[in-house]
Amino acid sequence: MTSLRAETSVADLPTVTFGQRSLMWWGTLGFMVIEGWTLALLLVSYLYLRQSVIQWPPAPSQSPALLMPSINLALMALSVVPAVVVARAGGRLDAPAVKRWLVAHSLIGVAILILRWWDFQSLGVRWDANAYGTAVWMIVGFHTSLLLLDVLDTLGLTLFFFVRRQPVKSFSDAADNSFYWYFTVGIWLPVYLIAYVGPRVI
């Protein structure tokens, strides 16, 4: 082998980073792009089915009820607050603050999941009744799987923070968890608009 010559040293570089300097952030971003794109494809399929019929929802289905889904939407908007606080506290390596707000974040997340039951009820149609029912159940259902995963993720992270002394890297993970939460809440908006508001306007 050719001989080697030391040109620089990396020994002083950090070992824990936040945001786009961290590999986990990129992994989270990759997951978000994949799942977001899948949801986009489902939304496009919903719209494709819609454009080939005149009556939507097709008789005898009705437009979904708006009350409970709108309450849940507001709760989701609110849930961004603890997520932001966790991310900021993580960036300061403030363990007590992270723990407090992770608990709050978890509780709101669970509440949203529980209210999701009423989001499904409000649809007012079965998934096997017709293509409209199928499409609307699938877009709400797919989002629910992402929501469930995110809430479980948050619960797991909260548990880790309480059960044992965390390596410093976990503060970066907490910030990434919030990042994923913004995504989960953010992509609900087009689903809400298309599934609940949509049948009244399109």
Added chain:
Amino acid sequence: MHSIFDPASPEAMAVTRLWWWLFGAGLVVWLGVVAVAVRAGLSAHGAPGSDEIIHDAPGTARRVQRVIIAAVLSTAVILAAILVYSFSVGHALAQHTDQRLVIEVTGHRWWWEVRYPSADPTRIVTTANEIHVPVGVPVQVRLASDDVIHSFWAPNLNGKRDIVPGYASALWFRADTPGVYRGQCAEFCGLSHAKMAFFVIAQPRAAFDAWYAGTSRPAATPTDLLALRGESLFMHSGCALCHNIAGTTAGGQAAPDLTHVAGRRTIAAGMLDNTPQNIARWIFDPSVIKPGARMPSFHFPADEMNAVVAYLETLK
């Protein structure tokens, strides 16, 4: 032969002409690029056996770049020409006239239901797997499917059209030469997809009119004793539940219309020549000829089979 090299309609002719231009251009491009590539691969520059890394002189790099750009531009020009020519052929093929003969073809697993609609009910013709058309008359085939996607394709007459449940589709052609043109289902539709052929028979106007008149008449009652026995067996063995024979009590709609089956060239969707032996083979065990066929086996003893076949032979 059922090939695009044998067009029998202006539609097929236009595509065949397009094909030969595409083939010619493709051959020239392929020969050119491969020749240059082989020449390049066999070339040797600099000292033979030397392993030294070659670096471009500035002039060489620019000359090579210009050659590549020229090659890319030539490619683009050829592709643009193909686009324009193809679009013009497609556009021409999409022009249709109002004066046409409408035929409704419904794809089933694994046979073709053929119906000539008419405002006059006595002039509606229903048959199966064989489509007669008059020479020189534009024909619009309206396609529908009873089950899965099929594809109607008679290469001598036009490109294919997929028959998609839930969608209306139609295919046009004008057979300019009399002849028998074979077609086959071109979209995988299950076990006997390979066994789903049909024939388009283009006849001079007079012959077509004669065929049409004959086929729109109900079946004549047989006079021969064997055939009468066969008719009775036909009506009482379950055949009438699926098959229709106009003018009799057999009114089933699930299977090919048999009113004039003896006049057809083939049976089993083009799979067997229409002979008494083949009819008997088919009735005895359809799924041997067509795996998955929905028609059950009828193991008639020999004398009964002869009777049934004799009856069917009267349905000209």
Added chain:
Amino acid sequence: MSALGNSTIDGGALAPEAMAQDAGALERTWSTKPGVWGWVCTVDHKVIGRRYVITAFAMFLAGGIEAALMRTQLARPENGFLGADRYNQIFTTHGTTMMFLFAVPMMTAMGLYFVPLMIGARSVAFPRLNAFGYWTYLVGIGLLYVALLTNHAPDTGWFAYVPLSETLYAPGHRVDVWAQLVTFTEIAALCAAVNIIVTVFKMRAPGMSVNRIPLFVWAQLVVAFMIVFAMPAVAAGSTLMLAADRAIHMQWFIPARGGDVLLWQHIFWFFGHPEVYIIFLPALGMVTPIVETFCRRPVVGYGAIVMANIATAFFAFGLWVHHMFATPLPELGDSLFTAASLVIAIPSAVQIFCWIATMWTGRPRLTVPMLFVLGFLFTFINGGITGVMLASVPFDRQAHDTFFVVAHLHYVLLGGGVMPLFAGLYFWFPKFTGRLLRNGLGKWHFWLFLIGVNVTFFPMHILGLDGMPRRIYTYLASTGWGPLNLLSSLGAATIAISVIIFLVNVVLSWRGGAVAGPNPWGASGLEWATASPPPPYNFAYPLIVSSAHPLWDAHAALPVATGLRTDRREVLTTTTFDARPDARHSSPRESIWPFYLALCMGVVFIGSIFRPYWVLIGTALSLAGLFGWGWQSTRPIERERIALPNGALVERT
């Protein structure tokens, strides 16, 4: 700490004793534990990559056997070798195996093995995800092949068009097997894609700015993005739509209930067209380093080739309707898709012209890899031209769903995918194994393969234009298709013989071939700067790069960066565009969780074929696995150096 401590930045050569000490420590730190446990738990991208390549090649052989069975049946009219049902299972399995289990996994496997080596990294960004992807893929193989052997193989084609694949016409579990197989392979491909993207973005050698990334890596990166946007379509279609229609009576594709039959085709081909470029572009990525090495010069048009890859990837997503020209869609959109289908020929042509120019201005040596490159040009260009023909709607309406298309697709996949792959296998075999493949056998392989492919598939152009549709298990003698079918089947036998010769070559050379050394070809990429096969840690020190052809730059000694730890697994991350050293990341040790989670995926998706409650059981089991995975990541590490979001650097114990 490295034996060199906070090392000299004075350009001094590294002392051999210090290097040996470091190498020993790195070997201990990075080696996979021995035994079955280590084999199952390994996260070494080379062990996983090699395993992946071998498994994918086994799938190529399986698909080839299926093809041989098909060609035997079609060699004569009304042949009785395979009945309709068996034939339908076999042609479906052939397509499914080749597209989902061989082609894409092979390309991602080559990427997962070589991308870290080519960019000078010690590992991929997510080693456990890599392992999980492989095991998930293996579960998929198990599903399909157990199904095949128990007469439950899917039988509605690799594209599973509805309504044929809905429960009414395809009762039983065969189509569900297909739908779930797609799920497994899609998960595996997405894991590979995310890994490749993040590895290439963040773990390149210092100095490997964007314009110095090897073209093989560029191709893998572009394809990884394509996988991210294409795979979800087939996954959504197969699992969230078709399987849902079948299992819980959803109505996506039932016209009577407002569903749309063509929605399936749109969703499938939105994936299906990019899929073929996902197979094709990595193969092209292999051609560049081979041509450069054996013509002794950098490739002509590096920038043009990068842009060609990106352009191809973009256009690939805009072509899918050309698979639907025969359907009753409105004619208006057809011309747009014709134009796009023609335009995509241009970037491929650019790459081909650049390689020809490289050969023309270089000093070509016709080694076996170069022969396969020439064979690729000879064969692929034919396929590209028939592709241009098929882009024309009126012509396509005659040729669609006939053997003309079978000819086209095999010319592009075998010519444009498999031939460059063989070139790559001969080229990189020494890096995998430390030995060279035999030349003589290689040449026999090449010529028989080239002749075999052309004898098998050229007649199919004629058969298609002569009226022979696809996916038929037999045909009447009176059609006249017999003689060309027989010729085609003889060609298939020739291909089989050539592949057997390749296998013999591999078996003989794996342990018994000529020893290769680190760089037997005098190539320029970083993978040739380390031993053959590479040590578990790839490179003892990150190499510093100042050109696109680092090993061809005149160096007295290769410049490296010191300072990465040797007592724990540590990788260097760099900035995204200009690859300046940015941070050190700890890389995981062996883990059982990827294997466990892949088994859980099996429970969820295979169980769902039979009863919905398996989804719940499998999900619950998976949660335990995710928990374990996360737990493993939380092992406290002494003394970290943290770069806070506000820019401050702190140390924490």
